Amino acid sequence: MSPVEQNAGPGLPEGPYELSExxxxxxxxxxxxxxxxxxxxxxxxxxxxxxxxGRAMSMAPDGTPWWRIVRADGTLPESLSVRAAPHYRAxxxxxxxxxxxxxxxxxxxxxxxxxxxxxAGARTLLxxxxxxxxx
DNA sequence: AGCGTGACGAGTA
DNA sequence: ATACTCGCCACGC
Numbered sequence: 292m293s294p295v296e297q298n299a300g301p302g303l304p305e306g307p308y309e310l311s312e313x314x315x316x317x318x319x320x321x322x323x324x325x326x327x328x329x330x331x332x333x334x335x336x337x338x339x340x341x342x343x344x345g346r347a348m349s350m351a352p353d354g355t356p357w358w359r360i361v362r363a364d365g366t367l368p369e370s371l372s373v374r375a376a377p378h379y380r381a382x383x384x385x386x387x388x389x390x391x392x393x394x395x396x397x398x399x400x401x402x403x404x405x406x407x408x409x410x411a412g413a414r415t416l417l418x419x420x421x422x423x424x425x426x
Numbered sequence: 427a428g429c430g431t432g433a434c435g436a437g438t439a
Numbered sequence: 440a441t442a443c444t445c446g447c448c449a450c451g452c
Contacts (some may be wrong), residue, residue: 309450329434341434343449349433357433368433431450438444 292363303416306423310339313424314347319415323382325407328363335409337421359384359407365400372398374413 303316317336321327329348338409341363348357358375361367367375376395379386385404392398403425409417 299434333434339449340447343434345433347433351433360433362433363435371433371452429452431451432448434447436444436446439442 303419303423306419307426308420310343310424311347311350312342314339314418315355317342317417318348318355318357319359320409320413321407323356323359324346325404326359326361326365326384326402326405327401327407328361329360331406332360335346335417338424347373353402361400361402362409363402366398367400369396372396372423381388 293311296308299399302407308316313336314332317332325345327335328341333341333344337359344360348355348360352355356378358367358378366372373395376398383399387399387401389398
């Protein structure tokens with residue numbers, strides 16, 4: 292099964308989408324071991340901005356891989372970083388400066404290495420999200 | 427309407 | 440690398 296099918300399943304819900312909903316769905320397309328910034332996620336949708344992406348993640352339902360959406364510098368707020376640590380370890384997400392806190396505080400994702408570049412399938416789904424969020 | 431807040435980001439010192 | 444400022448923009452009071 293392809294990574295895209297694994298994450299997107301049979302297909303996206305019918306639009307139109309709330310922007311926050313589209314952002315959550317887009318986050319769900321990010322494969323394990325990869326990551327993208329809040330601003331980057333919004334950029335892929337061509338709508339909203341980093342602050343909206345952050346707010347969407349804060350409200351995201353369980354099951355949303357929120358730890359794959361990080362700040363532009365690869366960090367997350369401390370409390371979130373601690374909760375994200377086990378996921379990064381399990382997914383083998385490229386990290387930078389792994390030395391430091393063992394509790395996962397202050398982790399920094401190596402975005403240069405982990406940055407998610409949507410494949411053809413994901414780009415198709417993103418295009419559908421873009422089309423559904425505008426109107 | 428104004429005003430503070432926030433899972434942001436870029437620029438400057 | 441750290442600290443601080445500004446711009447951003449949706450929300451809630």
